[in-house]
Amino acid sequence: MPHSLTPRDQLIVALDYPTAAAALALVDALDGQCLWFKVGLELYLAAGAPIVTTLRQRGFNVFLDLKLHDIPNTVASAVRSVSSLGASLLTLHAAGGPAMLAAAAEAASATPDAPTLLAVTVLTSMDNTQLNSIGVPGTPADQVLRLAHMAAAAGVPNLVCSSEELTALRRDLGPSPRLVVPGIRPTGASTDDQQRIATPAAAIAAGASMLVVGRPITKAANPAKAAEAILHEISGL
Ligand SMILES: O=c1ccn([C@@H]2O[C@H](COP(=O)(O)O)[C@@H](O)[C@H]2O)c(=O)[nH]1
Numbered sequence: 001m002p003h004s005l006t007p008r009d010q011l012i013v014a015l016d017y018p019t020a021a022a023a024l025a026l027v028d029a030l031d032g033q034c035l036w037f038k039v040g041l042e043l044y045l046a047a048g049a050p051i052v053t054t055l056r057q058r059g060f061n062v063f064l065d066l067k068l069h070d071i072p073n074t075v076a077s078a079v080r081s082v083s084s085l086g087a088s089l090l091t092l093h094a095a096g097g098p099a100m101l102a103a104a105a106e107a108a109s110a111t112p113d114a115p116t117l118l119a120v121t122v123l124t125s126m127d128n129t130q131l132n133s134i135g136v137p138g139t140p141a142d143q144v145l146r147l148a149h150m151a152a153a154a155g156v157p158n159l160v161c162s163s164e165e166l167t168a169l170r171r172d173l174g175p176s177p178r179l180v181v182p183g184i185r186p187t188g189a190s191t192d193d194q195q196r197i198a199t200p201a202a203a204i205a206a207g208a209s210m211l212v213v214g215r216p217i218t219k220a221a222n223p224a225k226a227a228e229a230i231l232h233e234i235s236g237l
Pocket residue numbers: 014016040120122123124125160161182183184192194212213214215216
């Protein structure tokens with residue numbers, strides 16, 4: 001495994017909730033099993049920066065999934081703005097291009113306590129047809145590889161990708177980049193709106209550093225049991 005992380009270091013639970021109270025109820029229900037939580041657009045727009053600081057005060061690691069995508073100056077300023085919150089990871093869209101990524105990387109390296117930047121390649125909800133329909137030729141894997149090389153050259157080597165691209169990414173980029181993988185579905189779980197999916201074990205075996213899991217845990221009848229099953233599935237791999 002590229003990063004020698006324990007299963008609890010590898011599982012990020014996506015807190016896709018409309019209020020801080022609902023998100024924190026799920027955190028409480030997991031009863032300390034999970035160390036990482038993802039705050040995405042829904043929760044951040046509803047609850048703002050205090051949800052990040054609350055999670056940090058409770059001792060959890062925060063992945064701030066804001067998927068920044070704007071002109072270089074604006075994205076660099078946003079990186080500086082969120083750096084004081086204490087999130088460990090922050091996303092921006094690789095499709096913003098090399099100048100945007102380089103400006104963000106420069107801002108992060110010059111800002112104390114800046115999060116590690118992750119470049120989002122091709123959303124796991126997109127398949128071949130959807131990608132081609134926005135004017136990108138080829139397969140999601142082609143585009144992920146193209147964006148990954150561009151992002152690394154711009155100073156953002158860590159990525160969000162699907163499990164389907166992991167083998168090729170590890171072949172090209174080696175063990176160092178942190179590859180964070182959503183679109184995780186335990187066997188038998190509903191795929192929802194995800195297109196490029198894998199089981200937790202398959203994604204870790206293919207080279208994922210960390211897994212992002214939302215609905216298979218948050219919508220489960222017993223979220224703690226669902227999280228425990230995923231941790232069990234990836235332990236010993
Ligand atoms: O390509 C991407 C990038 C981010 N996500 C986010 O991950 C979670 C996945 O939630 P599930 O409920 O497990 O599908 C969600 O917050 C997305 O915004 C992604 O799915 N794909």
